[in-house]
Amino acid sequence: MSPQTAAQAMAAAAGRLRAAGVPDPARDARLLLAHAAAVDAARVTLIAPEEIAPDVAERFEQLIALRAVRVPVSQLIGRRAFYGRDFSISRDVLDPRPETETLVDLALGSHFDRILDLGTGSGCILVTLLAERAQATGLGVDLSEAACLQASANAVQHGVAERAEIRQSDWFSAVEGRFDLILSNPPYLAAEEMADVSPELRQHEPEMALTDGQDGLSIYRIIATEAQGYLTPEGRVMVEIGWQQGEAVQDIFTKAGWGRVTLAHDLDGRPRVVCADKPA
Structure with missing residues (x-):
């Protein structure tokens, strides 16, 4: 092949x-080059007129071949930007999404002062909040040991490891103590929705982080039932939701006896977070 x-x-x-x-081939080609x-x-625009060295061309070819079979860019380059910071990413964790911001x-x-991140994955939520609040401490839990290792690495990378504890846990099973804020971006796709998601999600991201294998609401029921026992008196729960789940998730928390239950929207105007206050 000629240069x-x-x-x-x-x-x-x-x-x-x-x-x-x-979906965005020109952007991905630029990032991978x-x-x-x-x-x-x-x-990249500065090197555009230059011939690329054979070793660079070979690496680029391998990356493009993998992207063509829909391996996510973040997994190929090993990182993803979230809330102004780069997080190390692997196929063991969900790729941080802008909506989660x-x-x-x-x-x-x-x-x-103290937060709990349920299903922490890459640790992007926990690590970001601790990086933004220098006096806060937190616990991140995940059922996946590989995810716990990834979250721990990100905590070290962003200088919050001394204030972040990462623990393997099936939701609340290994959680102790009280928290001012309990957060989660749980698996909220229903099993039947998995057939319609992009190949990047379906083939290359951990299924357990995407779907509960049921109706997409089972983890909200767990959190609504158990979280009050882990909150301080003024504590709150905030959970990310699928954009069509607002009413259903609000109903779950209301029926579980929570105080004020509100719905917040993302930058696209879609329902994205349900907030529930501990009852007075």
Whole structure:
């Protein structure tokens, strides 16, 4: 194969990704070339006229081949930006989503000294909140040992490891103590919805982080039933939801005897977080 410039390689790769049905092929080609060449993505345009070295071309080819079979970009480059920080990512954890920043914003608008993150995954919620609140401490739990290791690594990376405890737990099973804020982005897809999700989700992200294998609401029932026993008197619960689940999840918390139960929307105007106050 004759040498290509970076621009030619990106154009060819974008065409290949487009043919494979990848949603934003030009962006992904740019990010993956930057990773292969070990340059910042913002600098890719500067190297566009240059021929790419054979070792860079080989790495880029491997990355594009994997992206064409819908391996997420974050897994290929090993990181994902969330709330202004880069988090280490692997196929063992859910890729942090921009929608979850709504949950973080709401949490930062509340008082807390100690937080509990249920189903912590990459630790993006717990680590972000502790990084934003220098005096706070927190516990993150996940059933997956691999996820716990990933969350611990992110806590170290962002300098909050001394204030963040990560523990393997089936929801509340290994949780002790009281918390000002209990947060969760639980698996909320119903089993029947899994057939319709993108290949990136269905084939490359942990199923246990996506669906409860039931109606998508079972974890909210667990949290609504058990969380009051782990909250301080003024404590609150905040849970991320699927955009069509607002009424159902509010109803679950209301029937479980919580105080004020409210619904917050994300930047797209979709229902995204249910907040429940401990009853007076």
